[in-house]
Amino acid sequence: MFDNLTDRLSRTLKNISGKGRLTEDNIKETLREVRMALLEADVALPVVRDFVKRVKEGAVGVEVSKSLTPGQEFIKIVQAELEAVMGDSNEALNLACQPPAVILMAGLQGAGKTTSTGKLAKLLKERDKKKVLVVSADVYRPAAIKQLETLAADVDVDFFPSSADQKPIDIVDAAISHAKLKFFDVVIVDTAGRLAVDTEMMDEIKQLHAHVNPIETLFVVDAMTGQDAANTAKAFGDALPLTGVILTKVDGDARGGAALSVRHITGKPVKFLGVGEKTDALEPFHPERIASRILGMGDVLSLIEDLEKNVDKEKAEKLAKKFKEKKGFDLEDFREQLGQMKNMGGMMGMMDKLPGMSQLPSDVKDKVDDKMFNQMEAIINSMTMKERQRPEIIKGSRKKRIAAGSGVQVQDVNRMLKQFTQMQKMMKKMQKGGMKGMMRNMQGMMGGMGGMGGFGR
Incomplete structure (x- = not known):
């Protein structure tokens, strides 16, 4: 949801920077782009007119605070107006009456x-x-x-x-x-x-x-x-x-x-x-x-709520204990992680809620789709438990059997095993460096997705 609007607004709002003050002249072009972005998103015309008018009134002549750039100040105003258009906060159901x-x-x-x-x-x-x-x-x-x-x-x-x-x-x-x-x-x-x-x-x-x-x-x-x-x-x-x-x-x-x-x-x-x-x-x-x-x-609060609701705490604790005891991360663990990700609306659902994901190059975003993860899961499901626990034994004839069982080519099995090896390395670094180690490697991991062309295509 909002993919087109997010892309268009992100590009537009990048253009207004380096000004010490927001004036009618220097926000004119940006407002025109915001208007076009909203119309392309099929927002009703009266809503667009009112929105642009209010953003303009809120922005013109605003002194840019020392901690913010004009672009950030303008985004703050746009964000406040977006919230005002949709309502100030969540309105819960009113069930306060004599039951039922x-x-x-x-x-x-x-x-x-x-x-x-x-x-x-x-x-x-x-x-x-x-x-x-x-x-x-x-x-x-x-x-x-x-x-x-x-x-x-x-x-x-x-x-x-x-x-x-x-x-x-x-x-x-x-x-x-x-x-x-x-x-x-x-x-x-x-x-x-x-x-x-x-x-x-x-x-x-x-x-x-x-x-x-x-x-x-x-x-x-x-x-x-x-x-x-x-x-x-x-x-x-x-x-x-x-x-x-x-x-x-x-x-x-x-x-x-x-x-x-x-x-x-x-x-x-x-x-x-x-x-x-x-x-x-x-x-x-x-x-x-x-x-x-x-x-x-992004929408980190909703992502945390999704995690609370969908992650199997018992399995998560089991994996954490396994990490602590340095017993490694195998394909069965990987399969369980893919399943939990699916429960949270898939990779695309999660990416939508992660800050900065709109800045990812579109070729990377295109490759990180849920078909890719479904295919990975199908490949692991076609393996025996022994193969999941000891991926190093998966050679020629086993690869052919796994490919046939999951309806993919042998090169897809090779690609999945290569990706899993990268994931394993990241997990090992996490064991050494904790959460900071993981965050440092996440960027590399997302970049690495670009090398996964072929999955889900």
Whole structure:
């Protein structure tokens, strides 16, 4: 997400430097570039106009502090305005009411309402320790009811049955009565979607909303629709008292226009981002972290949260103990590390959150893709445990067998073993030099990725 915008802004903001003061003349060209970058990212025109105007007002005549260059000062102003456009901070769900707290999910067909219902149920159950009930009021698509039932089983939350011959209001009434009886904390209602905003659909959801009076009404919208996402959100916002927005499919959106437009156009906060297909791929929306990511400064706080959530602490301790006892780092350890990386959204997901990654040459970035890591994992999976523990025994015939088993060429196996040897050396240096030793070698490692052409191509 934001790849194009980050690249364009990083190039643009490099140009404004060496000035003792920011003036209208010396920021004119930079502002024009910022405007073009936002328009190319499919940010809505009124948002772009307002944003550029506010940055200009905030920048012109500002004395550059001794600790900052004009470029840094300007970036500070741009960052503050990006945060203001998206909302000052994360707005959490308001569940402070007599249980059960009812959350109504609204949106167009195909936006990801049902999937988001399952993801939100999982998040509330695991993070907030809530007892959650999900129910589908989508009587027009029996497949949607079945899909939610399957998702509920996957994330281990309760599902309230419904069928296509019932009225949405009756379904939700019955679900809420059941929730009261069984002491549920939260009921999430998945509603019907249409392919476009239409009067019949709006009237139905208005009636349902008035009858149920949910504490949260979340609009679910596909980020990849760009400006349309903000316009559709406004149409729903005019019809319903929305309390927030869930932007889905942001992992597939390189532009990021929706995230920057929705709050400004609807006045409603983005509360969550859907960042993948997995049931745990729902992140709280933090404007300050997203602004930092857009400007290529990374998002270390989210990366730490990902580590906390996804890294198997037992395995990590086992590896640390192995290091301490100087027993080395073998291919089985490497395979486990690749698996944990996958759980954190893959290498691209991690790189997106690391500071300075936007400065990496594009040829290096292109080669560090997740296909490469999937291929490495497949190669290791085709080895015996003995081979994983003692890679030095992998010679001619073994290489042929491993290549055949993982669907690659022998040269791919050779390349993976070479890369693993580099990783081993880095781990040894880490044993000697600790964290500083690792940080010194990380840069070399990223450069070394450039020599991995062929993987995932």
